[in-house]
Amino acid sequence: MSSLVTAVPISINDPLNQTILEVSEDQIQGFAADPIGEIAAKSGIDADTVIERMRAMLEAGTIRRIRQTLLATNLAQGALIAWKLPFQRLDVAFDFLLENDPFTGHIVIRRAELAAGETDYRLWTTLKVPKGFSLEEHCALLQRLIGAEAHRIMPPLRVFALGVGHMRRKGLEIGARSEHPAEAREAAIVDLDENDWRILMVLKREFSSLEIVRDLWSARAEEAGVDRATFMQVASDLDRRGVIGRFSTFLEHVKPAASGERVTKYNGLFQWAVPKGREIEAGSEIGRFHALTHCYWRDAGPELNDVNIMAVAHGEQKATVLMQKEAIDAHLDACGIPLLYTNTFWGVRSEVRPSEISPVSYRTWKQRFGREEKTTPNPHVIPSPKTALCAAEEGMTPQTLPSS
Numbered sequence: 001m002s003s004l005v006t007a008v009p010i011s012i013n014d015p016l017n018q019t020i021l022e023v024s025e026d027q028i029q030g031f032a033a034d035p036i037g038e039i040a041a042k043s044g045i046d047a048d049t050v051i052e053r054m055r056a057m058l059e060a061g062t063i064r065r066i067r068q069t070l071l072a073t074n075l076a077q078g079a080l081i082a083w084k085l086p087f088q089r090l091d092v093a094f095d096f097l098l099e100n101d102p103f104t105g106h107i108v109i110r111r112a113e114l115a116a117g118e119t120d121y122r123l124w125t126t127l128k129v130p131k132g133f134s135l136e137e138h139c140a141l142l143q144r145l146i147g148a149e150a151h152r153i154m155p156p157l158r159v160f161a162l163g164v165g166h167m168r169r170k171g172l173e174i175g176a177r178s179e180h181p182a183e184a185r186e187a188a189i190v191d192l193d194e195n196d197w198r199i200l201m202v203l204k205r206e207f208s209s210l211e212i213v214r215d216l217w218s219a220r221a222e223e224a225g226v227d228r229a230t231f232m233q234v235a236s237d238l239d240r241r242g243v244i245g246r247f248s249t250f251l252e253h254v255k256p257a258a259s260g261e262r263v264t265k266y267n268g269l270f271q272w273a274v275p276k277g278r279e280i281e282a283g284s285e286i287g288r289f290h291a292l293t294h295c296y297w298r299d300a301g302p303e304l305n306d307v308n309i310m311a312v313a314h315g316e317q318k319a320t321v322l323m324q325k326e327a328i329d330a331h332l333d334a335c336g337i338p339l340l341y342t343n344t345f346w347g348v349r350s351e352v353r354p355s356e357i358s359p360v361s362y363r364t365w366k367q368r369f370g371r372e373e374k375t376t377p378n379p380h381v382i383p384s385p386k387t388a389l390c391a392a393e394e395g396m397t398p399q400t401l402p403s404s
Contacts, residue, residue: 008056009053009056010056010057010060010062012251016053017053017057019043019044019045020039020053021063021249023042024043024247024249025248025250025251026246026248027246028248029246031068031203031236031244031247032247034215035068035247036050036051036212036213038247047214051214054212054249055210057249058207058208058249059209062251063249063250064251065250066212066250067206067248067250067354068204068244068245068247068248069204069244069246069247069248070200070243070354070357071244074188074190074241074243075128075189075192075243075357076129076130076131077128077130077133077135078156078355079126079127079135079154079156079298080124080126080154080296080310081125081126081139081152081153081154082124082154082300083125083143083148083150083151084119084120084121084148084303085123085147085148085149086149089146090109090122091109091349092146093148094109097146100145102365103355103356104127105126105127105355106350107125107351108123108124108349108350108351109122109123109124109347109350110122110269110346110348111348112343112345112346113268113322113345113346114343117271117343119304119305121152121303121304124269124345127355128356128357129362130357131189135155139151141370152301154298155187156297156298157279157296157297158186158279158280158283158297159185159296160287160295161286161293161294161295162293162294174323174324175330175331177288177289177331178290180288181287182283182285182286182287182288183284183287184283184284184297190241190242190243196238197358199234199235199238200238200243202223203235203238217232265316265318266315266316266317266321267314267346267347268312268314268315268321268325268344268345268347269344269345270292270310270312270313270325270328270342271304271309271341271345272286272307272309272310272332273308273309273339273340273341274309274332274338275340281337282332282337283297283309285331285337286309286311287311289311289331291313291321292311292313294310294311294312295309295310295311296309297309298310305341305343306340311328313325321344322344325344
């Protein structure tokens with residue numbers, strides 16, 4: 001670790017750091033030619049200080065990653081997957097997906113707030129499968145590998161809210177919402193050629209601390225084997241075509257940062273079942289609320305209480321997260337939208353990371369795990385200390401899964 005970490009404040013509660021993070025988490029949308037300059041302008045802090053603080057926080061682990069995000073729903077088939085597993089297999093299935101499936105992004109073991117709505121579908125993951133491959137086949141393979149009894153694939157039918165920004169949500173007023181209903185956006189897969197993919201894969205790679213400089217893209221252009229002008233032109237075109245998300249600094253969602261500080265502690269998956277035909281109306285009203293980082297229309301089916309609108313909120317206090325949901329429920333009632341079912345599912349254990357979307361990487365993965373599934377009839381895995389600890393916490397007994 002460099003001396004920079006000890007010389008520069010790295011706490012998320014340092015006033016300058018907080019101001020920078022409130023902008024850098026999710027306020028630089030699309031592809032920016034000068035992300036550092038935009039963060040400086042929006043935060044009112046000079047660019048040299050922004051660079052110094054971002055480097056220090058990244059080296060210290062306060063920031064866990066800095067990268068250009070993609071709108072992966074426009075690059076690969078994506079879905080939320082609910083897995084039905086015996087209670088005692090939850091932890092080891094979690095570990096297997098974390099260690100072996102880069103196409104699985106978010107991995108969360110959840111527990112219902114209202115016991116009446118609890119199900120055997122306790123493991124929830126996000127999944128992206130590149131165009132030309134099958135989401136259904138991938139899930140069927142994973143089901144066999146992790147020993148799940150069943151799974152439910154829930155692609156996004158509409159997106160109403162998507163933007164993290166934990167720092168700027170601190171102290172958010174209960175029920176704060178936009179003046180107008182949220183837009184209902186559809187995902188549409190974009191075709192990319194070989195040159196697009198080459199530049200895109202370089203564009204999205206995480207930045208090391210030494211790469212945080214004012215000109216972020218010249219070195220990436222060289223890495224992609226093109227001149228800077230070509231790199232900027234292709235990246236701007238990819239942005240225009242709807243595959244670029246935001247330039248972002250990522251903080252831990254739930255786990256403490258390296259300093260021991262928590263940005264948030266509780267993450268709640270809010271679920272609603274509204275009458276069929278009113279999903280867009282309900283989602284647009286729910287998506288107005290600033291507390292939500294995500295809001296989607298997904299069809300969960302009868303095994304999951306016919307839920308069709310889902311949203312996520314994070315907070316430092318459980319009671320605050322629940323009060324935000326109560327405000328949303330009250331707003332739906334005022335709008336005359338009936339709730340046939342609703343519940344909150346809390347994250348018991350979670351890991352958040354971007355999904356791999358490269359077709360080349362997918363072919364390699366499929367060859368390996370398709371072959372191992374057939375040639376490893378009775379695999380054995382010794383649970384890691386992390387797995388054993390979580391199992392003890394939850395009263396679970398880890399079982400065996402295919403090794404990595």
